[in-house]
Amino acid sequence: MKLVDQYIYAIRKKLPYNSRKDITSEIRSLILDNIEAKYGDNPTKEQVEEFLSAYGAPSKVANQYRNDRFIIGTGLTDLYFLIMKIILFALSLGFSVEFIVTLFQNKLTAIFISTGLLDLLLNIFNSILPSIGCLTLVFIIITRLYKDQIIDLDEDWTPNELKDIEVSPKVESIFESIFAIIFIIVALVFINISPALITIAENLFETSTLELGHRINIDVFKKYLIFISISWFLDIIYHIFILVFQEKTKAIAIFDIIKESIGLIIISIMIFDSNLFTNFSNALGFRSIFAIIAIIASFELISKIYKFFKFYVFNLN
Amino acid sequence: MNDKSKIIDNLLLELKRGTLVLSVLLNVDNPTYGYSLVQSLQEKGIEVEQNTLYPLLRRLEKQELLSSNWDTEGSRPRKYYIISSLGTEVLNELIIQWQKNQFVIDTMIQKGGQH
Numbered sequence: 300m301k302l303v304d305q306y307i308y309a310i311r312k313k314l315p316y317n318s319r320k321d322i323t324s325e326i327r328s329l330i331l332d333n334i335e336a337k338y339g340d341n342p343t344k345e346q347v348e349e350f351l352s353a354y355g356a357p358s359k360v361a362n363q364y365r366n367d368r369f370i371i372g373t374g375l376t377d378l379y380f381l382i383m384k385i386i387l388f389a390l391s392l393g394f395s396v397e398f399i400v401t402l403f404q405n406k407l408t409a410i411f412i413s414t415g416l417l418d419l420l421l422n423i424f425n426s427i428l429p430s431i432g433c434l435t436l437v438f439i440i441i442t443r444l445y446k447d448q449i450i451d452l453d454e455d456w457t458p459n460e461l462k463d464i465e466v467s468p469k470v471e472s473i474f475e476s477i478f479a480i481i482f483i484i485v486a487l488v489f490i491n492i493s494p495a496l497i498t499i500a501e502n503l504f505e506t507s508t509l510e511l512g513h514r515i516n517i518d519v520f521k522k523y524l525i526f527i528s529i530s531w532f533l534d535i536i537y538h539i540f541i542l543v544f545q546e547k548t549k550a551i552a553i554f555d556i557i558k559e560s561i562g563l564i565i566i567s568i569m570i571f572d573s574n575l576f577t578n579f580s581n582a583l584g585f586r587s588i589f590a591i592i593a594i595i596a597s598f599e600l601i602s603k604i605y606k607f608f609k610f611y612v613f614n615l616n
Numbered sequence: 617m618n619d620k621s622k623i624i625d626n627l628l629l630e631l632k633r634g635t636l637v638l639s640v641l642l643n644v645d646n647p648t649y650g651y652s653l654v655q656s657l658q659e660k661g662i663e664v665e666q667n668t669l670y671p672l673l674r675r676l677e678k679q680e681l682l683s684s685n686w687d688t689e690g691s692r693p694r695k696y697y698i699i700s701s702l703g704t705e706v707l708n709e710l711i712i713q714w715q716k717n718q719f720v721i722d723t724m725i726q727k728g729g730q731h
Contacts, residue, residue, distance in 0.1 A: 321695075322674070325695050327692075328692055328693055329651055329666065333651060355667055363667050
């Protein structure tokens with residue numbers, strides 16, 4: 300019965316991984332039962348061929364056993380690749396701009412430029428892999444969440460099931476999220492690869508007639524980098540959620556409030572950390588910028604909490 | 617004519633699909649393996665495609681309406697299915713619904729026959 304074994308082998312390759320052994324054992328048993336009943340104990344090769352061709356193509360047989368579980372939902376695949384392209388573009392842009400800025404800050408020599416270019420390519424390559432990993436992880440989670448949200452109304456549905464559908468405010472424009480992802484990634488690249496750019500910005504400011512009232516202590520600032528990065532990373536995830544769902548569901552609204560609060564807490568701690576600022580004589584400098592950001596973020600947070608209660612708690616549109 | 621028979625074939629297929637779960641649950645009160653179930657259904661006049669039946673058995677098992685175990689003692693290992701207590705409860709409910717539907721449809725057919 301080599302032919303049966305080959306047939307089952309062909310089916311096996313297309314079966315769900317976890318239940319391959321069980322399904323193939325069952326199919327084998329069923330096929331042999333059938334052949335025995337139809338042709339007796341010693342069927343000819345032609346008889347087996349006749350039975351197998353009537354039983355169906357291996358892929359067709361295997362398809363009957365598939366349970367359509369996807370790591371990334373089929374409806375999300377296009378978006379997954381779109382966001383991947385956005386991330387690749389933003390990373391390349393971030394590292395390239397950072398490279399150009401560094402070029403202008405240093406003496407241009409052939410060795411410096413060539414090693415810089417090599418570093419640029421290595422940096423882009425090294426950042427792409429974890430980024431794709433994170434993106435994939437986010438989409439796996441979304442696929443699970445998305446699947447739970449889908450209510451099958453195709454068969455035997457009742458209007459009563461509609462009450463479980465959450466009608467959320469539509470997002471005005473997805474381009475805002477696309478630009479936000481690009482901007483945040485470029486900023487993440489900048490701040491992580493060259494925190495000293497802050498000092499460069501300060502120096503540039505002082506080339507004007509104004510004099511800074513304080514400076515950022517880069518060594519202390521570096522300690523905040525991980526928290527700033529996490530906050531921005533949450534921002535990227537939020538915008539990916541918006542792109543996927545194209546509406547602000549209750550869960551996304553809660554996530555938004557949480558990440559906004561985390562961002563506000565981080566910047567507030569930074570403002571009140573006197574070690575972060577050196578040569579303090581007056582407020583003119585990054586401390587004021589942080590304070591302005593904190594004030595804007597506070598208003599945004601209050602507005603988001605207000606909208607959340609208005610829409611989801613009191614159901615006022 | 618071809619279109620008509622194609623439409624009838626499709627509608628009959630839908631009818632069969634709708635009753636297949638009920639037919640299977642009614643025939644697994646004793647441990648039954650796939651091939652013997654096909655035979656048993658055929659003897660009772662229910663033609664079923666094997667490729668449809670076996671995945672259905674697995675689905676019913678996953679829904680815990682059937683339980684199964686492998687018998688490795690015979691000439692070849694066979695997976696035996698039997699209705700579970702949950703399956704019996706579901707079956708009883710399906711039977712009640714089936715009888716209601718049958719009564720309604722029969723009544724409609726009789727009324728239609730009078731016209």
